[in-house]
Amino acid sequence: MNEQAPATGPSEAADSAFPSTRTPRQLPGHIAAALAGAGGAADSAGQPWSGRSLAGEDAKIHNFEDDDGAADAGYLAAVAALLAGDGDEASVVASLATARVFVPIVAQLAEEAPGAAGLHADKQADMALVTLKAPDGRTAMPVFTSATSLEAWHPQARPVAVYAARAALSAVAEGAELLVLDPGSEVTFVVRRPAVWALARQQTWVPSYSDPELAHAVGSVASAFPAVRRVELHAGGGVASATAGGAVLPGGGAGPELQVVLHLADGLDAAGLQSVVAGLNAEWSRNAVFAERVDSIEVKLQRAPE
Template sequence: MSRELPGHIRALLDAAGGPADSAGIPWAGRDLAGSVPATAEHAGDDGLADTAVTAALDALRAGRAGEDAVVDALRDARIFVPLVASVAGHAHVGSDSGPDGASTDASADGEHAAVSDKEADLSLVTVAAPDGRTALPVFTSVDALRAWHPDARPIPTWAPRAALAAAAEDAQLMVLDPGADLSFVVRRPALWSLAQQRPWAPSYTDPAVAAAARGATVSEAAVRRVGCAAGRGVASVARDGTEIAGGGPGPELCIELTLRAGLDRRDLDATVRRIQERLAADPVFADGVDSIELRIVAAPA
């Protein structure tokens, strides 16, 4: 489900100067004059993956930890965002010398045109997720980034700043190491928690989300039971085909409704619609859940 940026995220963006990190590196489309100054805090960066993030991803793959461990490791991690050259904002067309040493004007077909590298724009890369939403790709290491896009410029930054950059770009997702052996999708609630450097709990383990789901059904006489579990979209698949219990793009939460037997289609549809409307209006649920699937079970007669 798409959500407007909450006020506290917007305030963080305003405090950080809008769509740029605290070092002033722009996140979208600004002319960087062909170079990006390294921030002092990342000077001499070795370009290697953060060991805590790597350990959390390994633990997730082995089934020893959940998605929250990866997001928790990212809160203090340096990652890399890719910048790529876009169409030059101010192309400088020079002139070449002719065979006799005389200057000749650039031809109309651009044969003698020289575009200054200093005028090339570098822009933050965003990609489309399978569901059409905007996602920001980020990388644990320079090697992972260059394997994905060899011409992209790796910019080191802290993961919470990258999360703010994603919010500035209206991205609902952040994808860690796309195209690598194991990619990990940071979904919207985790992304917003990361931007605030706050702990995050997956919606399918969050008691507050479960309570909101129960509250949305309490007035429905047809509902016998409501349960929350991880959705099918939580799982991801590594390049070698191994299924990983986390890192998928969603749907992340499965709500199982056990309804009394004998409901006709009209009553069933009306019941489900009312529940969905209440869930969408509940701020705890709306902020804590990225996407859901409903599973309807008929109670024994």
Template sequence: MSSGRHRFTGHRPAAGHDTGGVPWSGRTLTGTGFDGDQGAADPRLAALLARPDDDRDERELVAVLATARLIVPIVAVPSEVDESSGIPVDAVSDMAAVTLVAPDGQQAMPAFTSTAALAAWDPQARPVPVTAQRAALAAAQEGCHVMPLDLAPPPGPAAWTLRPSMVWALARGREWVPSHQDPVVAATLAEAVAEQPAVAGHRLDPGPEGALQVTLALRPGLRQEQVRDVLAGVGERLAGEDDCRERIDALTFRLTTA
């Protein structure tokens, strides 16, 4: 149907070289580190994901995930299109990791705990085994803030979704703790509050959907614009420290009077 020349036109593997003319002989294939992997899910991770949402210990889940193998889906995407016949035909395709847009608008990179889970979601995707850290690094490099695990066939939900702070913790190779218990967040907030004379005290608490709730006890008699300045100053300080910002998924304030 097309007179255009494709990448593999005329190539004969039996001739002893690849499509670029480089001989097969003398090459050494290195292992992936998962040579004996049968594609099954890590039993500990599978057991934790099987629990109801309210019964999951997220800190334990991320810790187990950090030592588990994940499956990242890779799909073919056209990099060159031949239209010489009048009908667009993929002339050259590259392999790329799958990225999605989550319902809340965030970029997402899906990962799977087993080849069976991936095949149920997309039987055409190529399974690539990686460590959780490598998967998280790939997500960060692609600008993906969340990682859904074991997506069900469209439009099904994920078994669990790693929030941005979890993705960063895995990528950095450090332990994940909830932001209201994180010593780095606590220290940065203490410094931010110390810069605000209008704040008499503060407290960190868990907020909805993984958010950090900061309670500020304000001195009485403040005007509305003064309160706004306090909130802006504290929020900007937390957001301005990269190490702190990576540990916070969302931030909410609660105000009380000292």
């Protein structure tokens, strides 16, 4: 089921931006293996379904039977710290590693049949995950930290409780590159593709703008271009988001999360500038570290002092 996402998509770069590429990315091996094993004879831990009992104490079929539907306390604390200026978006994503969220499931008509008085009636309906279309055309999957926020967004949706890591894996299976937490609520937080993959693999996510390994990879590529004197990485203009009340959050945005500042030699004309930017774009897109850890970027050009 596709719906139009709220206007939380990437903003345009102020100076110049690399053109967006929609070439399908290869899934990391951990994620591909988890998806390949879904629906098999054993669960995700390798334990066979055969011979299991659902009687007595064995009737507990998931971890959330006593769940009151409230948002995870760790997530709320991380968001509160972000609002207060004491936290960052990496801490919010880290809080999701052990958090329960709700994935909305809705009925989708699969087959109709003639009904009374010639009216059409539902003969068969399937339950489907809800996906959104972000303003930049990418697929996003909404998830909710509380049953209340899900009901307010879509009263007819069935809330399915899962750990956020499982929701991230489902997003990958659906071809979604973004997780949108609590759309329509006071705080809507977007988890971008690199963080979605990290959650799905149950690994720690490091934002691209503070990733030393990425900085090294970017600098190594740039060193092959004599006109580039220095490269700096900063948080991009799309990192910030806003609450429904207008307060600015230093995280949770869907736009370009990485700003690459290129300090270039003086004297380059327009064609020279274009050649450098295009060359860097091509080389970075072929770099495995860059491809996996960067979601979207904006480029700022500056003249290097002599």
